[in-house]
Amino acid sequence: MENSILILKKLKKINLIILLILSNITLANISIENTPIPGGIAVVDFQSNHSNPKAFYSAVPVYTQHIKDQHWQALIGIPLLAKVGEKYITIKGFSTKKITFTVHQHDYKEQHITLTGKKKKYVSPNLKHMNRIKREHPILSKTRKLFSKKLLFNGRFIRPVKGVITSPFGLKRFYNGQPRRSHTGLDFSGNIGTLIHAPANGKVILIGHFFFNGNTVFIDHGQGLISVYIHMNKHLVKQGQLVKQGDKIGTIGQTGRATGPHLHWGVYLNQTAVNPNLLLSEILH
Numbered sequence: 001m002e003n004s005i006l007i008l009k010k011l012k013k014i015n016l017i018i019l020l021i022l023s024n025i026t027l028a029n030i031s032i033e034n035t036p037i038p039g040g041i042a043v044v045d046f047q048s049n050h051s052n053p054k055a056f057y058s059a060v061p062v063y064t065q066h067i068k069d070q071h072w073q074a075l076i077g078i079p080l081l082a083k084v085g086e087k088y089i090t091i092k093g094f095s096t097k098k099i100t101f102t103v104h105q106h107d108y109k110e111q112h113i114t115l116t117g118k119k120k121k122y123v124s125p126n127l128k129h130m131n132r133i134k135r136e137h138p139i140l141s142k143t144r145k146l147f148s149k150k151l152l153f154n155g156r157f158i159r160p161v162k163g164v165i166t167s168p169f170g171l172k173r174f175y176n177g178q179p180r181r182s183h184t185g186l187d188f189s190g191n192i193g194t195l196i197h198a199p200a201n202g203k204v205i206l207i208g209h210f211f212f213n214g215n216t217v218f219i220d221h222g223q224g225l226i227s228v229y230i231h232m233n234k235h236l237v238k239q240g241q242l243v244k245q246g247d248k249i250g251t252i253g254q255t256g257r258a259t260g261p262h263l264h265w266g267v268y269l270n271q272t273a274v275n276p277n278l279l280l281s282e283i284l285h
């Protein structure tokens, strides 16, 4: 009798361990909608017997997740400037294979911004500013290129601030009539000093003050999924610090190329700016 109770207890323990392992696998996955448009995320399914297959898009490693048995998924960030049509990813496991997917047309709106007075330097930077931009460029691009192994992830992002969205993702921008890079993030309005929270667990990989971005924080969420917070007033985290979802990371400001106090929130996947809305459980307008 005692023996059977012991076996039962052991079985319960094994069940609990299996449940814990399973829940960890589920936690590590991001369930997002397939949005194969420029600035979107293509969700591409593939089969592999390998325990850790790798996927690449234009030679850049992409986020992969295990769904069930041999079923895997790649999450591919599509550049805003990508041409529509058929694309492919390369899967490397026990063998190498190509999986194709199609990028569809999407038209983003135009936005015209006027910068006056001191802020004019952000449209026509002088030599000193140009040198600073050149110096900062490799630091920022190196940070966006980081690809670390999977960190603890909770499946969905929460919004970093409560403010309303003043500029959506993807707007074709014109500064004082001159075409510039499209808007690569979401802008939230907010008063200077409003707290900004980490949308998901991650590691702070860069803190700095940059010409265009002003006070900036980058967070690595693993496998090339990186989020960035710019124009901040203050940052409340240190480089290398691990953050949990909801932790305070800084406050809203107006530093760098900002016409008013707001948070610009950007999300990168495989070195590509994607619409942060796609990672939130609610779509923000």
Ligand SMILES: [Zn+2]
Pocket (backbone or CB within 6 Å): 167, 183, 184, 185, 186, 187, 263, 264, 265
């Ligand atoms: Zn912005």
